[in-house]
Amino acid sequence: MHPLISVEANPDIPQDMKKIISMTDEVSYMENNQVKNIFSDFPFVFPESTPSGKIVREAVSKQIYTADVEAPAGCESCFVMFKMSFHPNWKVTVDGQEAEKSxxxxxxxxxxxxxxxxxxxxxxxxxxxxxxxxxFEIILIIGFLFRKQIVSLLNKRNTV
Incomplete structure (x- = not known):
């Protein structure tokens, strides 16, 4: 969970937010009837980090990356992220079954x-x-080179 930031005068704040600060101006906020500066007093509260998985084994070849991963218990929405730019031609399998990529x-x-x-x-x-x-590009280049040779030979023959 990340801090909720709203610039509205009366924002709708979720009930499960642990800490709410109200800004009095661009850099000040009220807490316990005291005016504090957002830059000198860090008002944000971050939850414990979510449990991370582990890469147990990995293998890389020309266009294939394979990894054995372990996701922790209680992981309801775990993702394996591959730090490569997304392209529709990427195929992903999990345990040998094609999986939906995101x-x-x-x-x-x-x-x-x-x-x-x-x-x-x-x-x-x-x-x-x-x-x-x-x-097609290779054929085109060979064709241009071949044409250049023929034109060169014809020019030599015409000058003789």
Whole structure:
């Protein structure tokens, strides 16, 4: 949970907020009938960090990343985040089954998991269009070079 910040005069504040501060101006707030400065007195309260999982084993090849991960008990909304830019051509499997991938800030790839041990694999499968474009480009370059050679030979023949 992060601090809730509102610039409204009378904001709707959730009931489960542990601490509420009311700003009196741009830098001051009231607490226990005392005016405090938001920069010198840190008013925010952060909860305990959520339990983190562990990477037990990982393997990296050209376009595949595989990891055995352990998610802690009681993890209701755990995600494995892969710090690689999201692209629709990424395929994700969890324990050999294709999984739904998500985009997480700042545009990384993530997949939800349940508690326990899991094998997660992220693999990139490029679009076939790129392969065809490269083949076409190579053919085009060879064609231009071949044409240049023919024109050069014809020019030599015409000058003789």
């Amino acid at each position: 985009v997480v800030f700042p545009f990384y790839l993530a997949v939800p998991i349940t508690e326990g041990f899991h094998t997660v694999e992220f693999s990139y499968h490029p679009n076939n269009l790129k392969v065809w474009l490269i083949v």
